[in-house]
Structure formats: structure tokens, C-alpha cells
Amino acid sequence: MAHLIEDRGHFAPDGSWPISVLVTDMNIQRNLYVNGEDHIGGSMLRIVNEVDIGRDWSDHALWWPEKRRWLRHTRSTLDQNGITAETQLEFTPRHKEVKVQLPDKQLIDARLDFSVNVFQCTQQLCRDLGIRYSEELSLKRYIPPEILRKGTAYESENGPTPIRPGEESIGPMTLRKATPIFASQSNLDRRKRHQSPALSTQGHVFNAYEMGTLPRHGNTLPRGISPGPGAYNDTMRRNMMPSISFCEGLENENFDMALVHSPRIAPTKDTPVFRPQTLVEKAALNRGWLDSSRSLMEQGVFEGDIVILQYRFMSFFDLNPRYDPVRINQLYEQAKWSILLEELDHTEEEATLFAALQLQATLQRDSPEPEEPGKDDVDIMLDELEQSLDAAAFSRRSDLTQVPELADYLKYMKPKKLAAFKGFKRAFFTFRDLYLSYYNSSAEIGGNPLGNFSLKGCEVAPDVSVSQGKYHIKLLVPTAEGMTDLVLKCETEHQYARWMAACRLASRGKSMADASYQQEVDSIKGLINMQQGTLPRNENGSGKRQAAAVRLPDDFNVEEYVSQRYAKRRSKQQFQQRISDAHSNVKQLTATEAKLQYVRAWQALPEHGMHYFVVRFRNGNRKSDLIGIASNRIVKFNIDNGESVKTWRYTNMKKWHVNWEIRHLKVQFNEEDIEFKPLSADCKVVHEFIGGYIFVSMRNKEQSQQLNEEMFHQLTGGWG
Numbered sequence: 001m002a003h004l005i006e007d008r009g010h011f012a013p014d015g016s017w018p019i020s021v022l023v024t025d026m027n028i029q030r031n032l033y034v035n036g037e038d039h040i041g042g043s044m045l046r047i048v049n050e051v052d053i054g055r056d057w058s059d060h061a062l063w064w065p066e067k068r069r070w071l072r073h074t075r076s077t078l079d080q081n082g083i084t085a086e087t088q089l090e091f092t093p094r095h096k097e098v099k100v101q102l103p104d105k106q107l108i109d110a111r112l113d114f115s116v117n118v119f120q121c122t123q124q125l126c127r128d129l130g131i132r133y134s135e136e137l138s139l140k141r142y143i144p145p146e147i148l149r150k151g152t153a154y155e156s157e158n159g160p161t162p163i164r165p166g167e168e169s170i171g172p173m174t175l176r177k178a179t180p181i182f183a184s185q186s187n188l189d190r191r192k193r194h195q196s197p198a199l200s201t202q203g204h205v206f207n208a209y210e211m212g213t214l215p216r217h218g219n220t221l222p223r224g225i226s227p228g229p230g231a232y233n234d235t236m237r238r239n240m241m242p243s244i245s246f247c248e249g250l251e252n253e254n255f256d257m258a259l260v261h262s263p264r265i266a267p268t269k270d271t272p273v274f275r276p277q278t279l280v281e282k283a284a285l286n287r288g289w290l291d292s293s294r295s296l297m298e299q300g301v302f303e304g305d306i307v308i309l310q311y312r313f314m315s316f317f318d319l320n321p322r323y324d325p326v327r328i329n330q331l332y333e334q335a336k337w338s339i340l341l342e343e344l345d346h347t348e349e350e351a352t353l354f355a356a357l358q359l360q361a362t363l364q365r366d367s368p369e370p371e372e373p374g375k376d377d378v379d380i381m382l383d384e385l386e387q388s389l390d391a392a393a394f395s396r397r398s399d400l401t402q403v404p405e406l407a408d409y410l411k412y413m414k415p416k417k418l419a420a421f422k423g424f425k426r427a428f429f430t431f432r433d434l435y436l437s438y439y440n441s442s443a444e445i446g447g448n449p450l451g452n453f454s455l456k457g458c459e460v461a462p463d464v465s466v467s468q469g470k471y472h473i474k475l476l477v478p479t480a481e482g483m484t485d486l487v488l489k490c491e492t493e494h495q496y497a498r499w500m501a502a503c504r505l506a507s508r509g510k511s512m513a514d515a516s517y518q519q520e521v522d523s524i525k526g527l528i529n530m531q532q533g534t535l536p537r538n539e540n541g542s543g544k545r546q547a548a549a550v551r552l553p554d555d556f557n558v559e560e561y562v563s564q565r566y567a568k569r570r571s572k573q574q575f576q577q578r579i580s581d582a583h584s585n586v587k588q589l590t591a592t593e594a595k596l597q598y599v600r601a602w603q604a605l606p607e608h609g610m611h612y613f614v615v616r617f618r619n620g621n622r623k624s625d626l627i628g629i630a631s632n633r634i635v636k637f638n639i640d641n642g643e644s645v646k647t648w649r650y651t652n653m654k655k656w657h658v659n660w661e662i663r664h665l666k667v668q669f670n671e672e673d674i675e676f677k678p679l680s681a682d683c684k685v686v687h688e689f690i691g692g693y694i695f696v697s698m699r700n701k702e703q704s705q706q707l708n709e710e711m712f713h714q715l716t717g718g719w720g
Helices: 040-051 118-129 145-150 185-189 279-286 325-340 348-363 377-395 418-422 493-507 517-532 572-583 591-603 683-697 709-716
Strands: 017-023 028-034 060-064 088-093 095-101 107-113 137-141 306-311 405-413 425-432 435-439 451-454 459-465 470-479 482-490 611-617 625-629 633-637 644-649 653-659 664-669 673-678
Touching (some): 028 040, 040 060, 118 709, 279 611, 306 325, 325 348, 348 517, 348 591, 405 493, 425 493, 451 470, 459 493, 470 644, 482 493, 482 644, 493 517, 517 591, 611 683, 625 683, 653 683, 664 683, 673 683, 683 709
Parallel strands (some): 017 088, 095 306
Antiparallel strands (some): 017 028, 060 088, 095 107, 405 425, 425 435, 435 451, 459 470, 470 482, 611 625, 611 673, 633 644
């Protein structure tokens, strides 16, 4: 029979041996006599019986500080886990208090499960917050801005600058000596911890998950039965909505209004924020992402620390104002802060549009959302189902009598050619399927074109200035000679919308026959109309009239609406007038509609969804390079000027994996293989972005929306 004694040097006659156990929340250090055939679950139960304190122990589990792992496989023996007489264990609660910074910069207290992987932890947190599709978000460590700036010293062979002594385990079955990125204001007043961060260089993680063998206060669970999620419904220190499943939603009145309409947070000069100035500094924004396959505790996050909840994968599925008021607001807030902190490049016209939409969302904050008259919940759900089925059927249509085609006179220029100094040339362009061709005139159609490009896999970027009448489309087309630059100049916004929509779809491998073409055209037109600051015009330019300017709030602060870069260019009065004029075209929107339009305008920015990393390719060149990971491609950039050098599409990818020994990422494409070592972040972070984007791209309204965690880990795990 195992028992607790004070003498560590005593061995029982039956051959049992002592292990040191610390009950962390009671600060009790004892030695438990065990033998190698004892099970983890049985040892935990005997600890509770010997301590003999009437309390709820169901949330406690054994933690091995030296190996940095939970002993979660309760039916495994001590010998199977490698426990010896020298082992020091901790008996500690799985749920611990942390501070969570939400996408809207609110800092809330939360009880998170430190024993489950970050993917499950994020799912539980989003369920309590009322955010659907938690796979789009993840958790980050909090890194102070001054550390982020220092961390751009990417030339270091060992990666980011160390912050705190210790070890961080990243990747399957590995531990590496590197300091976990961490900083927290709560460090200043945190009480002394009783566990040591000193770690060895070996470890093993069981995939099985069994908890709940301990008695609950006032009740006893059968052996091997885990307490349900409802046992910890008080995760947040605020009134949260009931638990919802992956694809369920609730009515607006069930959501916390502080999450639907975020409190005002005004940026000041004293606010500690990080404003990246270069692409290399933008790469620092991707430091701190936690490994989704491992728990918070295993990655060096402690009780009282600050963790950041953010949207990680910029692919947002089924945004529905009826079910997603919190989700839409938090997404809008993250977009807003990325604009204010200049994380994404944008023009002054776009900045004015963002400010106008933000102003409308603020003015309509307390106004009730309009309801559809004469329809109950069943009617609304049936309408939504009908629209989904119609869209799905339309997207599969194959009975087109003719292939859609564009044909018009445009002006073009090849910037890298010697003739570029002559400016734009006029030619007759045709667009059919995925091919762009151009001729001297329309009479030459049927003959040999001056140029013919396949736009599948090309890079498409807008270059628009509504005030100057500038409607340019920048193309970077992969050809046999390499990447070819081509700029198309459209004469009108209507012409621009049609050609831009066609180019965007072609870059994704879709023709104009796709059901989303007209939606893309309408979205581009709507964005241009909002940038005009006037009521919409028809295609011949008539019908233009100026709407009455809105009266700005008395406490209006330009810096809350416009980034510092543009706020410094004009006086406060000038920007107030520009924002007031731009607001006239969005004043009819509700708060939710304004937020959704803000998100759509944000998604239309060229840099949206591009995550930068400083890497070194394994080609004998010691020079550092810059890559970008997006939802459908990997892009190599010139690290000096930011120009795109080469693009690899996921559609041409055969497989990818991580070499954990040298921490290299290898990706095999149809045409070539690439291998590189990330320098600005760990290779697991880069790998998760690739696999995660492939995972979220597989979602479809025609399929079950049950979250497939196993598939996510298969795509992001890093095995070859």
C-alpha cells in the first residue's frame, strides 16, 4: 500500500520507492511510495485519499516539470512514463487564471485549460465568447513592442532574441534549448512559483487523453469518466453565453454586448504599440504564435500570464449577422487596429473610407438592428437554406451555351522593359477562360496576338485613385522566362470592375463562368462607390449628387480613425472634412453592415492575408530572404524592395514536411522543391500557416460543419 512519509531516504520492504509530489495550490510537498506497475490514475487517487482534505479534486492532474508534459494517460504505468525515484512531479489544477487580450484589445480574466492543446483551448474560449469557427483563430504570447523591435535582428542563426531563461518544446517528440517568448505585466506582482523551469533535452508525449479519475466534491465520477465541459462553464469572469457547437448560433440578446460593441480605446503617443515600418518588421508580427498541437503549460505559459486571441487564418467562413455579432465585431476590431497601426499598406483614399465606415459603426452603435418584417425564425432559416442551395447548384452548372468573354480596348505597360519610359500603349485585349491576349486592333482577332498569357497563378494587385481617375491593374504573370510584370489601365470604373474581377478569378484558376464572377464585380463597384464620398453614379457618369455632410461627434479624435502616417499629412480640420464627406455614402448602413463593409474593404487590400517570414533557403546562399504565406500560395519577395520574385501555388503542391533536427521546412511542388529555414519565427509556425490555410479552404456549405480536429493536426503536424 502506498503512503505519504517525510523521509525521502526510506525504501519500503515491498520494493516500492519514493517520488516527490508537490500539491501546487496548497503548497504541500510530500514523498509518495510507489512501484513501477502503479497506474497514473491510481497514484492520483491515492494522493487525494492521503491528503484527506474535503474539496473538489476533479480538475487536478499530474505535471512533470522536468519534461514539461502532462501525465494524461491515466491508465499507463509509471514505468511506461519513465518515472523514477529521482522524478519530481506536481499535482496541479488543469484550469488556471490568465489574462486574455481579445482582438478588440480588451483584456479579460479567464480560466483556461492548461492541459489540452491550444487548438482545443481556443475552441473552448471561443465557445464561451460566442465566436463560431474557432479554427480561424489561435493564441499568441504577449510580446512587448520593444522586444518585437529588437527581434528583427534576423541575422542571428538562433532566431529571435531570448526573453526568459528556460526551454521551449516545439515539434513532435522534440525539445530544443531556446527561450520561450514571454512577457507579462503580471510578472511584477506574481507570487513565487514552486516549480522549476529547468528542463532536460528529452521528452515524450502520449497521444491518448484520459482524465477525470478523481472524486468531485459531493459526488464521485466512475473511473475513466471525464467531467463534461459544463463543469467549467465559468471560464470567463463575465456573463457568457451558453456553450454552442461548431456551427450553431444564438440570438443577439444572448451575447455579451461588451463583445458585440467594444469599449472605446483611444491610441495615444504613450500607448505601447508596435508599428512596423518595413516588411522585415512585419515579419516580427508572426512571432509568438503558439503550437496548436501542444498545451499552454508545455509551451511555457504560466498562470497569470497574458495571452492574445487573434484571427490567424484570414479566410472567414459563413459570416452571418444573425449568428455572429461577436465574431463580426472582433474581426472588425482586428481589421481596424491593423489599419491604425499600419500593419497593412493602404492609400489615403482607402484610409478615408475606413475612417468613414468606422464613424458610421460608432454613430449606429446604440441603434437597434432592423428586423425583417413578417418572418419568424423558421422562415429566415429556410430563406438562408434556399440561398445556400441555389448558390451551390449555380456553382456546379455545366450547361453554358457559350463561354463568357471580355473584349475591349485597354492601355498597357511592361514596367521592366526598356520601352516603359514611353508610357502606356493602346491595344485590343480579349479575356477568355484563363487567358489574356492582346492585339494592335480588333480587326486582328483570329490572327497571331502580340501577347498571350495564362493568368492562372498570377499575382493581381489594384492600383486605384478615384480622385485622380486612376484605375490600374497590376499583374505579375508566371511565364517560361520567369515572372512578367504587366500593368493594365482602364478608362472607367465599370471597365475596371469587370476586368479586375476576371483577373482575380483567373489567378485562382476560375473563369468568368464561375458563379462568383458577378459578385466580385459588384463588390469592386461598391468599394469604388464608397471611396467617392458621393452617392453612386450610373455607368455614363451622370446622376452624381452630393449628400449632406454628417456632424462629427464633439469628442472626435482623428488618431482614432486614421493611422499616424496620414494624420500627420493634413490638419485635423482637413481630415475631419474629408471623413465627413466620405461618410455621406455610407450613412445608410447599420452598425453591423458598416463593420462588414469595413472587413470587405480590408480584405481587398493587396497585403491582406499575407504573413511575412524571414528565411534562409538551402541553396548554398547564406543571404536571408523574405517569404509570404497566403491562403493559396507561397511568395518569395526581394527583402530589400519588397518586390515579388516568385510564386508557388498550393494547387501545384505535392507534399510538405519539417526536418525537426535542423528545423528546415521542405515543400515539394510539381515543378521544383524548395527548402528553407525560418529565422524570424519557428518552423512550426510557418508550417501551421500552410497546413492551416489548406484546412480552412476545405470547408464547404454542402458538407458537415463538424470541426475535424484530427484532420487539422494531420495537415499542421509536420510529419513527412
